[in-house]
Amino acid sequence: MRKLVKIKVKKLNKKLIAKIIVTIIIWCLAITMVIPFLWMISASFKISGDVLKIPIKWIPNYFYFDNYKFVWNIGNIAPRDYHFALAYFNSIKITSINVLFSVMTSCLAGYAFAKIKFRGSKVVFLLYLATMMIPSQVTLIPKFIIFDKMGIMGTHWTLILPGVVTVTGTFLMRQFFIGVPNDLREAAQIDGAGEFRTFLQIILPLSKPAMASLAMIVFMWNWNNFMDPLVFLRDWRTFTIPVALTNFGDENITDYNLVMAASVSALLPVIIVFLAGQKYFIKGLTTGGVKG
């Protein structure tokens, strides 16, 4: 009996040691993963000459906030065509419009595909599914031509018009509504509520978590969207953050401190939103919302 206990204790000890070793290894790995971010933040507070000095000073001797002032053009010290505040405004505007409307259109259509037995719903839904396989590069070229013919090239409409509907979002909401029990809907309709009232007052309040997940991933797609604004926008006044950053990087790539300050500015919002809504964000990604 005593022997058995001894073996168990030994085993436990062995397990604990293994656990500590693996923890240290994984933590080292995790730190390596964030080193580029730490380096970026550290460099963004340095003067240009100190950025590449060896050994790396992770905490600068002096926090040089002028990099941020320059990038944000506070006090008009930068040439006109880097205006991060304007890029922020553009990104926030486009992202919030697209999040709001695409959640709305996805809920409406997802609900109809899941619950309303209208003729042709299967065929139409199949068409939606089929287009999910087509990469966005296929539609990029015709969209460019269509926008040019419509005369909206270079405006934010090029990002908003196609952005207010997402096929993936419609699909995700349909999957969610299929899981909502039918009796709720039937009970409401026996009480005389029309389809739209049932949807608005009974079903939507139940769907808040699903809507939050969808909103999070649509936010991320739009905030980080690079190729569309790169192709459709021309003027620095209309640039969203990724294109403004590209433009800034092209012209100042040797001023590492400034470029890093710009990069930190670009990353901050998405990281804050992610930390705030982690739960919904992860739910959205694990249920299949990989790419727009």
Place this chain on the structure above:
Amino acid sequence: MKISKQLRTDITGYLFIGPNIIVFLLFTIIPIIFSFVISFSNWDYTQGFSNINFNNGMNYINMWKDEWFTKSLINTVVYSITLVPITVFLALVISVLVDKYVIGKTPVKLALFMPYISNIVAISIVWVVMYSPYGPITQFLKSIGIKNPPQWVGDYHWALPGIIIMSIWAGIGYAVLIYTSSIQSLPEELYEAAQLDGASGLQQFTKITIPLLSPTTFFLITTTLIGSFQVFGQIYIMTKGGPGTSTHVLVYYIYTSAFTFFKMGYAASMSWILFIILFVVTIVQWKFQDKWVNY
């Protein structure tokens, strides 16, 4: 006149999907058809719409003689078949270790996930600086005794590996996230039974975890493969396809053909080749899902 119940349901249904389907038709279906049509022409955008010439699908034949295209395709394939297995395998090992042994799981998972949500432009710029001859990576390699560290994105042979390393870093968090959420749903009893039978940790990993996670692995291979075939942002920022053709990938070539040289027809036909590749990947997933998932 009385409207039948079915008609009423139809009207309600189409009203619900109305706004969605209008945008869907205008900016997804019509562009797809349009793209397919112009892919059979050698249309140059600068020549105007009236000068469109259809060439009986010659784009799809001529592209194989275009060295830029074949090189781009090869680079894309090399990039994908290197990146995908490494990402998925590393993610599997990390996820299992994190789940089983690590103290402080959440901060670790967050750290791994940070690059995935970050803007590709910002992280590419950071990596350009880190890879530069005086940057921290090169300095680190020198400090551990490597005399001639690679020039990374400035070197013909090291540019693509450099991009692959950066992309694994950027994408692994997603795979870890998916793995850890499936690991949590694995039945605990199996592991307890295995421990009673004296199975070692490694045996448990190869005999229980890997087979049980095979659907997840399969899903991740497919999604990562689809994503990696569309690599663009890091190429655009870090190398612009260079040096030479060393990092010239398919989507980058589609981009430059269409929006630098305005060869819309040719670019459209290349985008359909990309579609065919992704389509095959998806079909393989559907067809073999049941066979490869081994339990």
